[in-house]
Amino acid sequence: MPWRDHRTETRTLLGAQLVFNIGFYAVVPFLAGAMGTEYGLDAAAIGLVLGARTFSQQGMFLLGGMLADRWGARRAILTGCLVRIVGYATLAAASDFALFLLGAVLTGAGGALFSPALESRLSHADQPAGTHGPGRGRGTRRSVFVWLAITGEIGAVLGPVLGSVLLGWGFDAALAVGIGVFAAVTVLLWYLLPAEPAHVPAGRDVDVPAAAPPAAGSRWACLRDRRFVAFCALAGMNMLAYHQLYFAVPVELSRRGLDGAWLGALFLLASVLTLLLQLPVSAAGLRMGPGRALAVGFALEAGAFALAALTSMHPGTAAGSMAPLLGAVAVLILGHMLLTPTILSLIPSFVPVEGLASGRGAYYGLAASCGGVAVLAGNAVLGQLLDLTDRHHWWPGTPWLPLVVLALLAAAALPVVLRGHGATGAAGSSSSTAPARRAR
Structure with missing residues (x-):
């Protein structure tokens, strides 16, 4: 499906993925070098911090998805942005290993909340504007996840470029810009991303997202x-x-x-x-x-x-x-x-x-x-x-x-x-x- 035919909500979510990736790749690829050169951590400490960041994100995706089901995708997406802001702020304030470790874990946890919720919401929103049924607009439409891959890749390209420029002013400058990027995403999504209906009546189009939490089972x-x-x-x-x-x-x-x-x-x-x-x-x-x-x-x-x-x-x-x-x-x-x-x-x-x-x-x-x-x-x-x-x-x-x-x-x-x-x-x-x- 052409970009222009996607619903406004879909384009908002894809834009959020783009900016989220820019904020991530402007900071995280340079984290190891900054911990070694600017803060004097040894290789073992750096490896533990990076491993904890990856594990906190990958290992918590299932939990993040369950929270998205319980809270609603919108709330989980916004919470993920806020947690990543706190993670970056903790890294900026860090002066010892413990704070670096905490900041890295929070950074990963923010991604674990954001990504499953965004993908879940995209799967609901993946319907062209003006159609309202599961059978309409089907057959030859390109998956919205193709655009997710493209916007994510653009962010992965632009983020390191921005980060390398900011490193001229020090790693704290990169963190400050990253915090600003995620803060902007949070504010925009707060205003632009519709809240899920609290209830989907039986027989109603299931393509409409709903926030009603499923049973524990x-x-x-x-x-x-x-x-x-x-x-x-x-x-x-x-x-x-x-x-x-x-x-x-x-x-x-x-x-x-x-x-x-x-x-x-x-x-x-x-x-x-x-x-x-x-x-x-x-x-x-x-x-x-x-x-x-x-x-x-x-x-x-x-x-x-x-x-x-x-x-x-x-x-x-x-x-x-x-x-x-x-x-x-x-x-x-x-x-x-x-x-x-x-x-x-x-x-x-x-x-x-x-x-x-x-x-x-x-x-x-x-x-x-x-x-x-x-x-x-x-x-x-x-x-x-x-x-x-x-x-x-x-x-x-x-x-x-x-x-x-x-x-x-x-x-x-x-x-x-x-x-x-x-x-x-x-x-x-x-x-x-x-x-x-x-x-x-």
Whole structure:
């Protein structure tokens, strides 16, 4: 669906995601360097702070989604902004390790409240202006989560640029601007984001968001749905694959004797490809249908890791070509662009009909938490394999092989999970009743 055809509420939420990402990426990528140079923390302390930030966000997504269901998405989104403001203020006031740790945890918790609530609200709001039924405007409309990926990527590009400029005035200046950005988002959303109706009568269009809290049992329904848990576990491989840009790819650069400047080129390539190709790739995924799109997306990611494995080098090898890594990253991003909107837009199809009005936050939160667990466990195993490969001089592509296997497993199993679920026929639409899902 073209941008202009989305409802005002949808455009407001997408704009909030853009600004939220700018405020995040203007600060967090520079946190480790600031803690070391400006505040004198050692590597162990820095690693603990960064790990606590990531864990507090990824580990709390399910809780954040449940709170969105209980409070209503609007309240959870605004609370997430306020918690992140408090987190940044705590970092700005920090002079010792304890305050840095607290600020990092609050920063992550703010994201855990914001993201599942925003995705849940977007899934309700994903309907063109002027339509009022689950059956209208369907069939060829592009998922709103495609625009979420694009706006998020723009923020991820602009944020570090803003942060690098602000660092000329010190890290506190970056934190102050970050606080200002989140404060502005909070105020704008307070005025622009409609409150959810307190009640959705039986038979009324379920696309209208509702704040009525579900019963305690329904909040845990996502964990009792074995098909959905399997879907989340397999779909979480997409997040594990994407995060190799931050872990395995830099290691491979070092193995090839290439300096860190090339990492910036790879991130730039990922961003440019996302901004230029997200719309046509998602259109191709729409034509494929969700089952085939998931299979092709994970097959592409498996192909990217296979290319990296086949061209991998032992540490200390003479400078290797950058071309294979550029190719691997390009294929990985193509797979990621195909998978992310499809996964995000499938999640509502797992929500029971009686829970559509208010029960999606927990479902989005569980999907995100599964991705976080996959990254944590996968990177731990990959790190061990990297060490063992170097120590015992195994074939240098060995650490990439589990990633190839996991991606192929997801490619083969996800269409089976969706079979008979009713998701394969409806995801051509991005309406809130269409099957189909999550982000960075």
